Amino acid sequence: MSITQEEQDVIAKLFPPTGTEDGENTTGEDDGDTGEKTPESVTGDDLMSRLDDIEDEDLAAESEVRAKLKHLLEEEAATLFTLESLKDKVDVMAKSQAVGISEKEYAALEGAFKACTPEEGGADIEKAVLKEYIVKELKDVFTDLTISAWSEVLAPPPPKLEPTPAPSGGNGEEQTDGAQSEKGEDDGSDEAPVITTITLTALLDSCGDHVSSFKTKMAIEEVAIVKAVVQQCSEEGPDFLASAFQEALMESKDKVSAEVVKSWTEILAPLVSGGDSEEDEGGLKTNGAAFKAKRAAQNWSAATGLAQNEMGVILEAFETLNPDEWYQGGSVGKNELLAHAVAIKLPVCTCSSWTDILKTEADDEALPEDSPIQFDEFLQERKKMVHVAQFRLLKDEVSLVMSAFSDISPRALDCNTKFPARTIKAKLDTSSLTGSKQASYESLFGMGLDLEYSYFECLAFRADEQIAYDTGMTAGEACVLRTAFIALDNERNEFLKGKVKSADLYALLVERGKAFGAVEKLAWSTYLNAANSSNEDVDFNLFVSERGLQTEEAKFQISKDEIKRVREQFTYLDEQDTGKVVFTELLDKLKEEYALLGEDMGELWSQLRNHVTQDKDGKVSLVDFLMGRTEIALMNQGNLTSAEILDMKSQYENDDTQLEWKDYLLTRAPLVVEKRERKTIPQGEDAKRFLMKSKAGERDGEVVTLPDLLIQGCTELCRHKPQGLDAVTWLGQWLLENNPNQPNVIVPNC
Secondary structure (H helix, E strand, O other), rough: OOEEEEHHHHHHHHHHOOOOOOEEEEEEEEOOOOEEEEEOOOOOOHHHHHHHHHHOOOOOOOOOOHHHHHHHHHHHHEEEEHHHHHHHHHHHHHHHHOOOOOHHHHHHOOOOHHHHHHOOOOOOOOOOHHHHHHHHHOOOOOHHHHHHHHHHHHHOOOOOOOOOOOOOOOOOOOHHHHHHHHHHHHHHOOOOOOEEEEHHHHHHHHHHHHHHHHHOOOOHHHHHHHHHHHHHOOOOOOOOOOOHHHHHOOOHHHOOOHHHHHHHHHHHHHHHHHHOOHHHHHOOOOHHHHHHHHHHHHHHHHHHHOOOHHHHHHHHHHHOOOOOHHOOOOOOHHHHHHHOOOOOOOOHHHHHHHHHHHHHHHHHOOOOOOOOEEEEHHHHHHHHHHHHHHHHOOOHHHHHHHHHHHHHOOOOOOOOOOHHHHHHHHHOOOOOOOHHHHHHHHHHHOOOOOOEHHHHEEEEEEEEHHHHHHOOHHHHHHHHHHHHHHHHHOOOOOOOOOOOOOHHHHHHHHHHHHHOOOHHHHHHHHHHHHHHHHHOOHHHHHHHHHHHHHHHHHHHOOOHHHHHHHHHHHHOOOOOOOEEHHHHHHHHHHHHHHOOOOOOOOOOHHHHHHHOOOOOOOOHHHHHHHHHHHHHHHHHHHOOOHHHHHHHHHHHHOOOOOOOOOHHHHHHHHHHHHHHHHHHHOOOOHHHHHHHEEEEEEEEEEEEEEHHHHHHHHHHHHHHHHHHHHHHHHHOOOOOOOOOOOOOOOOOOO
């Protein structure tokens, strides 16, 4: 039995002996005809009163035994106990806790094992027989998760591989029977026996490993390694040096992935290096429960996107309130769970988020009972909150994607698990989303239906596309900035506050933005240096907005101020987020705004209609509108005429080119201007402007225009005053000698 002697002594005090006529002491009453004594049955509530009556001198108030029995009797207040049944109950509690399963599961497995044990007895039974019994008799008693885990423990061994036929002898003849027999005996001696039976101890231990795997998200192999190392290090007590524990763990590092080894180090390194006193010379101590709690927080954090600290508090709360069932659909009281959201454990903003989820009518004094909530239910609501902020998307869209992936995932959704795009598309109904969002998902699935994506990857793609759509920056740059802000927020334990230190952000962008060009890096440096000099934190929304304006200014050759005005009015008119607005309405809105500011849109804006692509309903996209403004800007600079641009559009539609229209325009514009200048003979004022801008050459790195060169030559002519035709000859000779395009040969002195 696992019940301790102290526990047996205390239980005996709860069932005091009663006197009989023959003077013997019994613990029951006369059964009448037989004269036998029946055991006294007492409710858990009455036993609780008897436990409270035991003096502190006999059982300390802080005793673990008192606390254990008190918890049991509170849970079983209406249950009738005898002396023996209470002992059995405590014994099962101890045994089930030792292997890590619930009392109900322990009793069911023990009962199933006994039911399948053959009449002649034996320490082990066939796995197949036990599995058949469990699936048949217990499937309606336990969850599918539990039955599946037990079936996995009892699964048949993998099929034995057929031996490769022995080659024939060198002379083409087969080996003799004696040689074959000898070979077979040798092979048999090296093969491990196939185990098809299991003992009760092995069954309980294996099922306990699966429960630990469910709770911590560690693989079964890692669970077994950690359990063995904990047992090894706990020989002298439950607490042991972290350095010794780490050393023992690392002996099995080849049996797990590099990522798992890294996680072990992240947990144990601070403990190994910690400790300032002489007593802590070997590092700080830890224990098995603390290490497993940290590993669980790591794994659940990676699977959900919640911070490790918060995930640790959530797991601790559910394990405390409902240790046996929370991981397989069991619930806890909302108010009980909310009591764990305290500022000493979690940031204030996180505590507020818990309150938003858990505060219901159950807080009303008229409702006597606390309303329940399941682990998966609570976790899903928290994930929605965090992912909305983390990916900068609306809650409805996040809920839609989460629901689609939850339908695909057979168990609780791991946000990093990948599924084929074809499967995701079949489950994801985007009909409730706006046109621009639907188009974004179509572009994702358009990359290939055989590609695989995780829930996080889908949201990340949408987040970066949405930021690019809202600001004008590229999706690639949006990804780098967004993930950098999230990383820095998490490190400072101020999850998604939205502001980070400029120096920290710049250092991270330098590390992560190596693939970007000098333009982006210079823009980051300029913006962040300005923020650093004013000792201000960097706001994500302001930063990406500024980068978007800078990107579009370079792309469309329009001022940031004008782009900002166009975007604001476009967003105002596009209430349904269709990605298009009526062209005339947008133009009217812009005219009104410019008029209020006392500015004029200019005469060239009147030609905008000819340069903006509109659909059959007279609507235009933001990019097409800005591209039309680019064409007008080029006209305004005097480089192209409206007719030339329209002619280039016609050529673009007929050319076999991979360039987008704006890139095609900017590439061809200089060629069109050069061609026009070669064909045109300027006259009048145009001729004067042409001559004034004509370049004669360069001298000492500076441009010399033709008028400047002639003025200088005529000035020198006036100084020398040659007469008649000699003046023409002299000026011609001076121009030859001072031609800025003629090389100047310097002969060195020898």
